[in-house]
Amino acid sequence: MHLRRVSRHNASSSYVYSAQIWSESAHRERKQHKNRRFSCNATGANSDEGAAIIDGKAIAQTVREEIGVEVASLKASTGKVPGLAVVLVGGRKDSETYVRSKKKGCEEAGIQSFGTDLPEDVTEEELLKVVADYNADPSVHGILVQLPLPDHINEENVLNAISIEKDVDGFHPLNMGLLAQRGREPFFVPCTPKGCVELLERSGIEISGKTAVVIGRSNIVGMPANLLLQRRDATVTVVHSRTPNAKEVTQQADIVIVACGRAEMVRGDWIKPGAAVIDVGINAVDDATKKRGYRLVGDACFDEIKPIAGAITPVPGGVGPMTIAMLLQNTLEGFKRTVSA
Numbered sequence: 001m002h003l004r005r006v007s008r009h010n011a012s013s014s015y016v017y018s019a020q021i022w023s024e025s026a027h028r029e030r031k032q033h034k035n036r037r038f039s040c041n042a043t044g045a046n047s048d049e050g051a052a053i054i055d056g057k058a059i060a061q062t063v064r065e066e067i068g069v070e071v072a073s074l075k076a077s078t079g080k081v082p083g084l085a086v087v088l089v090g091g092r093k094d095s096e097t098y099v100r101s102k103k104k105g106c107e108e109a110g111i112q113s114f115g116t117d118l119p120e121d122v123t124e125e126e127l128l129k130v131v132a133d134y135n136a137d138p139s140v141h142g143i144l145v146q147l148p149l150p151d152h153i154n155e156e157n158v159l160n161a162i163s164i165e166k167d168v169d170g171f172h173p174l175n176m177g178l179l180a181q182r183g184r185e186p187f188f189v190p191c192t193p194k195g196c197v198e199l200l201e202r203s204g205i206e207i208s209g210k211t212a213v214v215i216g217r218s219n220i221v222g223m224p225a226n227l228l229l230q231r232r233d234a235t236v237t238v239v240h241s242r243t244p245n246a247k248e249v250t251q252q253a254d255i256v257i258v259a260c261g262r263a264e265m266v267r268g269d270w271i272k273p274g275a276a277v278i279d280v281g282i283n284a285v286d287d288a289t290k291k292r293g294y295r296l297v298g299d300a301c302f303d304e305i306k307p308i309a310g311a312i313t314p315v316p317g318g319v320g321p322m323t324i325a326m327l328l329q330n331t332l333e334g335f336k337r338t339v340s341a
């Protein structure tokens with residue numbers, strides 16, 4: 001994983017590594033937060049009381065098996081399989097890990113995976129050529145350019161170049177615009193927020209008529225999560241780094257989606273008893289007791305929230321695995337549109 005080091009809590013000897021830097025804007029937001037300090041006294045206790053733990057890993061596995069069954073049956077009837085192209089620029093360890101999981105997910109589901117690994121110093125022009133070739137390739141139904149891209153490449157230009165019919169990340173401005181409009185449907189919905197909603201639905205948590213708070217306003221998670229929840233008739237409030245009363249607003253929520261990119265920022269006293277908490281964050285914290293030297297924590301303080309909430313996703317094993325399952329689902333959806341056309 002590429003892990004950015006930021007000082008954690010008040011203890012100078014421990015660090016948080018944030019693996020969630022997907023975009024320049026997220027990077028800027030994090031800088032603005034730099035002087036804030038939070039502490040969360042993890043007890044390590046894992047009592048049976050309190051929130052139901054939403055097992056994202058198991059739910060993702062179920063989704064992947066469903067996709068595998070459908071892919072096999074479409075292969076039998078059409079002789080074709082879905083194809084996903086993953087473009088990786090540079091050698092970030094976290095990106096390499098995620099790309100490997102995506103390719104493995106494809107293999108298991110019977111989806112053909114294509115990969116292009118480009119050097120860190122590739123020109124924007126060369127990258128755009130790779131995208132154009134995949135746009136033109138009829139055996140490719142989904143194209144994903146792993147983010148973040150190196151600084152010399154304009155991310156917007158690259159996302160704009162992906163065919164909206166193959167934009168399995170749903171990051172193309174046209175797909176985002178369609179998501180934002182009532183009565184219209186994007187070709188693809190971004191994988192992480194889609195995974196959050198799927199976790200709620202598959203856990204039997206009602207969304208319609210409920211009060212939801214989304215913490216974070218990124219293009220990749222917070223903003224589309226807001227739109228998706230509104231489409232399911234939740235009343236949604238988005239809070240962010242400049243919201244003075246984020247805690248008080250969050251205390252009103254039946255559903256909380258946490259995507260602020262700050263380790264354990266959301267504490268137990270932010271959460272209304274019985275609320276559902278979906279934690280999108282992945283942060284690695286130094287931990288000498290662990291073999292790898294760190295452990296992963298979310299943007300929510302799991303041990304404080306568990307006794308209070310009605311349901312909570314763990315990190316790891318919550319939203320992360322669902323993101324990959326939704327990517328495979330989007331690829332299958334793109335493929336189905338081409339075979340039925």
Ligand SMILES: Nc1nc(=O)c2c([nH]1)NC[C@@H]1CN(c3ccc(C(=O)N[C@@H](CCC(=O)O)C(=O)O)cc3)C=[N+]21
Nearest residue numbers: 098144145146147148169191316317318320321323324
């Ligand atoms: N164009 C693009 N699309 C993306 O969807 C995209 C991206 N760029 N850049 C990076 C982020 C991050 N991301 C994750 C996917 C899976 C896990 C995941 O499977 N996490 C596991 C394992 C965590 C671990 O061990 O590191 C878990 O939470 O249990 C996490 C994060 C997709 N992203």
Ligand SMILES: [Mg+2]
Nearest residue numbers: 216217240241
């Ligand atoms: Mg934010």
